[in-house]
Amino acid sequence: MNPLDPRVTIVWRLSGLILALPATAIAGLVEAVVLAPEGIRLFAPGVIAGLVALCTLGFAILWPGLRYRFWRWGVEDDRVLIEKGVLWRSRSLIPRVRIQHVDTRTSPLQRSLRLASLVIYTAGTRGADVEIPGLAADDAERLREELARLEETDDRA
Amino acid sequence: MTAPESGDGWQRLHPLTPLLRAVQLLYAIIAGVIASQSGVGATVIVIFIFTVAIAAWITVAYLRFRYRITDDSLIIKHGVLFRRRRVIPRSRIQNVDLRAGLVQQLFKVTTARIETAGGQATEATLHVVSRDEGVRLRARLVGLAHDTPRPTAAAALLGDAHAALAEPGRATPAAGSTVHHVSPLQLVIAGATSNRAGFLVGLLFGGDYLFDFMPTDRILARFIPPQYLESGQAVEGLVQTAQSDMQAFLTGLFVLGIIFGVAGWAVSILASVVRYFDFTLRQHGNELQVGYGLFTRREKGFRRSRIQNVQIEEPILRRWLKLASLRVQTAGYGPGLKADERMETLSPIIRAGELNDYLHAVYPEFEWNSVDWRPSHPRARRRLFIRRAFIVIAATAVLAVLTTPDAYILPIALVPAWFLAHAHYRHLGHARAGSYVLVREGLWNRRTYIVPIRKIQALQLRQTPFQRRLGLGTLNIETAGNPIEWHAPRSIDLGTGYGVEMMEQLATEVTGTGLTF
Numbered sequence: 001m002n003p004l005d006p007r008v009t010i011v012w013r014l015s016g017l018i019l020a021l022p023a024t025a026i027a028g029l030v031e032a033v034v035l036a037p038e039g040i041r042l043f044a045p046g047v048i049a050g051l052v053a054l055c056t057l058g059f060a061i062l063w064p065g066l067r068y069r070f071w072r073w074g075v076e077d078d079r080v081l082i083e084k085g086v087l088w089r090s091r092s093l094i095p096r097v098r099i100q101h102v103d104t105r106t107s108p109l110q111r112s113l114r115l116a117s118l119v120i121y122t123a124g125t126r127g128a129d130v131e132i133p134g135l136a137a138d139d140a141e142r143l144r145e146e147l148a149r150l151e152e153t154d155d156r157a
Numbered sequence: 158m159t160a161p162e163s164g165d166g167w168q169r170l171h172p173l174t175p176l177l178r179a180v181q182l183l184y185a186i187i188a189g190v191i192a193s194q195s196g197v198g199a200t201v202i203v204i205f206i207f208t209v210a211i212a213a214w215i216t217v218a219y220l221r222f223r224y225r226i227t228d229d230s231l232i233i234k235h236g237v238l239f240r241r242r243r244v245i246p247r248s249r250i251q252n253v254d255l256r257a258g259l260v261q262q263l264f265k266v267t268t269a270r271i272e273t274a275g276g277q278a279t280e281a282t283l284h285v286v287s288r289d290e291g292v293r294l295r296a297r298l299v300g301l302a303h304d305t306p307r308p309t310a311a312a313a314l315l316g317d318a319h320a321a322l323a324e325p326g327r328a329t330p331a332a333g334s335t336v337h338h339v340s341p342l343q344l345v346i347a348g349a350t351s352n353r354a355g356f357l358v359g360l361l362f363g364g365d366y367l368f369d370f371m372p373t374d375r376i377l378a379r380f381i382p383p384q385y386l387e388s389g390q391a392v393e394g395l396v397q398t399a400q401s402d403m404q405a406f407l408t409g410l411f412v413l414g415i416i417f418g419v420a421g422w423a424v425s426i427l428a429s430v431v432r433y434f435d436f437t438l439r440q441h442g443n444e445l446q447v448g449y450g451l452f453t454r455r456e457k458g459f460r461r462s463r464i465q466n467v468q469i470e471e472p473i474l475r476r477w478l479k480l481a482s483l484r485v486q487t488a489g490y491g492p493g494l495k496a497d498e499r500m501e502t503l504s505p506i507i508r509a510g511e512l513n514d515y516l517h518a519v520y521p522e523f524e525w526n527s528v529d530w531r532p533s534h535p536r537a538r539r540r541l542f543i544r545r546a547f548i549v550i551a552a553t554a555v556l557a558v559l560t561t562p563d564a565y566i567l568p569i570a571l572v573p574a575w576f577l578a579h580a581h582y583r584h585l586g587h588a589r590a591g592s593y594v595l596v597r598e599g600l601w602n603r604r605t606y607i608v609p610i611r612k613i614q615a616l617q618l619r620q621t622p623f624q625r626r627l628g629l630g631t632l633n634i635e636t637a638g639n640p641i642e643w644h645a646p647r648s649i650d651l652g653t654g655y656g657v658e659m660m661e662q663l664a665t666e667v668t669g670t671g672l673t674f
Contacts, residue, residue: 078668089620095667124614124635
């Protein structure tokens with residue numbers, strides 16, 4: 001079983017921060033426009049927005065480290081294995097004969113770090129499409145080719 | 158009446174199509190109402206223009222809509238402004254459903270829906286064709302004539318031979334025979350034993366309390382002292398009574414319970430009779446056909462080889478009466494459809510003793526009676542109890558905070574919670590039987606899934622933080638077509654090590670079945 005590329009934590013942290021900003025802004029706005037006129041506040045004006053900022057920032061910085069530690073993936077002869085989850089653990093197994101197609105996907109953030117996501121599709125409906133989020137771009141391409149190759153050989157058989 | 162046929166086998170829809178679509182002319186009235194604010198003249202003109210435009214649109218749409226069946230596909234060309242031509246390969250078609258509302262039944266026409274795997278909604282809708290044409294379409298698109306999955310045919314032969322050996326007296330269904338017909342009396346039983354009845358009783362109690370839409374207080378006034386009913390509200394009056402006159406309270410509760418019970422059951426029975434009226438299941442070789450419904454008549458056909466899994470549903474009353482209902486998942490229904498429509502009913506009600514015969518129609522080589530169920534891990538009982546205890550304790554805490562002195566009686570509920578947890582545990586289980594894996598769960602409504610290993614798409618072992626502490630996990634078995642997690646095959650609370658082992662074992666067997674779907 002392999003870990004993800006460590007740089008994926010940078011992507012997660014940055015996207016967490018990008019979410020933390022509007023969350024703080026909304027909290028600030030709600031506090032100023034809705035709560036303040038009603039006289040609701042914690043100790044001093046601005047504390048609620050500050051707490052929201054602290055929590056979202058803390059979450060954005062600390063959580064990706066934990067998430068990374070519990071992420072494992074592996075490709076074996078006949079199956080793809082994925083283990084993930086900090087609190088809610090899951091261990092997925094996809095038999096390679098059931099893979100319909102494989103995509104690589106990159107966001108601008110991932111591209112700037114030369115990372116890519118690998119998405120594996122099956123005909124299943126619920127948790128059956130899985131994404132391996134942080135792979136070095138070259139690895140993702142190589143893996144995609146490898147997984148596609150097995151499909152072809154089986155088609156000929 | 159047959160659809161007019163033009164050259165090259167292109168066919169039109171039934172000539173009544175524009176007439177049945179004429180309901181859309183109501184839009185002209187709506188437009189007229191909107192326009193009525195600017196005077197009578199404008200209203201008349203708007204209604205006239207809209208009526209002409211809509212009528213023209215309906216007519217042109219009808220004239221442009223053509224379809225034809227070739228050797229290997231269904232081709233449809235249609236469109237008023239944008240012309241579209243769609244080719245649906247026959248091998249991709251999962252099922253063909255015919256659905257006729259009351260008006261359509263009157264004119265002997267029906268709406269045909271063609272479903273393929275994948276996609277959000279129905280792949281193609283033929284609205285409307287004559288009933289005979291619908292049956293012909295279904296026969297040609299999913300029928301045996303062009304179906305060539307040899308392994309299943311061989312399996313069917315083997316299965317029938319096997320069945321004949323096992324029970325020489327039993328008649329195996331011949332091609333095209335009716336496997337099953339459900340009488341109205343059986344449907345009454347189905348409605349009476351459905352959990353929907355209990356749900357409705359609860360709804361009536363709640364509805365009467367919140368909205369007071371029933372004259373229940375007048376009936377109740379005969380049984381409990383009138384001063385408690387000053388609010389004119391039955392359930393609240395009953396609550397008032399409980400604090401002073403226990404005997405009157407119990408009488409009132411009994412009466413109200415009977416009233417709501419009878420009403421809830423009646424509605425549930427009516428719903429079941431209307432929905433499944435004249436339920437018939439037929440078998441044509443590899444094709445299964447079901448037809449049911451009083452006002453909306455549904456007729457569906459699908460290939461046996463396309464069945465992803467089978468679900469046996471046993472609400473608590475049915476379990477006591479040794480009854481069950483049977484449904485199959487055919488992957489044809491996308492998430493765009495209502496939850497009710499996503500699985501195909503194979504029988505609204507059957508005796509548990511008939512299950513084996515019945516399942517033979519779907520999985521000829523499967524033997525229901527020889528299934529050896531294995532329980533989940535014993536620690537599951539602890540988790541099932543803790544889950545219920547948590548709710549009791551939380552409710553106690555809330556009541557205590559609200560300074561209700563009776564709050565301290567509530568923990569007595571922990572005793573039934575313990576018994577319920579143990580009862581629940583007995584209904585968790587999994588089993589292996591030949592090339593099938595079975596899982597079941599549910600106390601109030603036990604669901605048993607039968608999944609052929611060749612249909613498994615992916616496997617997943619999940620652990621909530623509570624399960625992780627107890628070394629338990631839930632094994633999800635993914636097939637095509639079960640979009641909702643708690644309506645899909647899964648085995649709850651296996652020991653982690655055992656679950657992982659089972660997952661690995663199943664994966665190896667899935668690989669062994671190769672590229673089949």
